[in-house]
Amino acid sequence: MPNSLKAKENPKKQHQPSQLNTMQGGIYIGLGSNLDEPVQQVLTAIKHLQSATEIHVVAVSNLYKTPPMGPQDQPDYINAVVELKTALPPYQLLRFLQQLENQQARSRDTERWSARTLDLDLLLYADTILNTNELTIPHIGIKHRAFVLYPLYDIVHNKSLPVIGQIGDIIKQLNEPQPEIINPNKLDV
Numbered sequence: 687m688p689n690s691l692k693a694k695e696n697p698k699k700q701h702q703p704s705q706l707n708t709m710q711g712g713i714y715i716g717l718g719s720n721l722d723e724p725v726q727q728v729l730t731a732i733k734h735l736q737s738a739t740e741i742h743v744v745a746v747s748n749l750y751k752t753p754p755m756g757p758q759d760q761p762d763y764i765n766a767v768v769e770l771k772t773a774l775p776p777y778q779l780l781r782f783l784q785q786l787e788n789q790q791a792r793s794r795d796t797e798r799w800s801a802r803t804l805d806l807d808l809l810l811y812a813d814t815i816l817n818t819n820e821l822t823i824p825h826i827g828i829k830h831r832a833f834v835l836y837p838l839y840d841i842v843h844n845k846s847l848p849v850i851g852q853i854g855d856i857i858k859q860l861n862e863p864q865p866e867i868i869n870p871n872k873l874d875v
């Protein structure tokens with residue numbers, strides 16, 4: 687499997703070591719898009735995360751082209767995973783992610799699992815476990831979705847993650863092939 691890409695910090699935003707020390711690490715966000723130039727949608731969302739003062743992007747996975755879950759009469763998705771440190775607690779981070787989705791013209795009046803310009807999922811927040819109507823952490827789909835597991839593996843390799851364990855082992859149990867990796871310069875998706 688490929689190595690993860692090292693995150694490029696926004697040169698206009700430099701976190702001081704003292705700020706980084708106060709941020710919570712071990713946070714993973716899943717990104718997905720299958721409308722209106724999905725590669726650009728995902729790359730734009732990553733740039734917005736990198737520009738946010740409350741967020742430090744630690745690592746970015748490869749981009750993957752994956753078949754849709756649920757209704758099949760929709761285009762393939764582009765998926766990625768990003769590792770963060772942040773000063774935002776879980777619910778504030780969720781709201782921040784929802785604002786980013788809205789900024790990128792995400793419609794919420796559609797059927798579950800239907801096409802979308804941007805979907806941002808809070809996959810893991812260190813060792814936090816939450817189960818409320820608004821927020822479930824770890825995200826309910828992590829262990830069952832190749833489009834989450836393969837990009838997550840790019841970043842964490844064989845490190846054991848709190849609450850869910852080793853991604854390599856979960857990928858073996860899932861027994862689904864690795865989705866196609868997309869070169870961001872190849873825009874025909």
Ligand code: AMP
Pocket residue numbers: 780799805806807808809819820821822823824825826
């Ligand atoms: P989606 O259709 O995937 O964008 O689902 C969004 C809904 O899932 C929102 O109402 C969120 O409050 C809820 N949700 C629950 N847990 C999570 C999570 N870990 N990450 C993102 N959304 C979540």
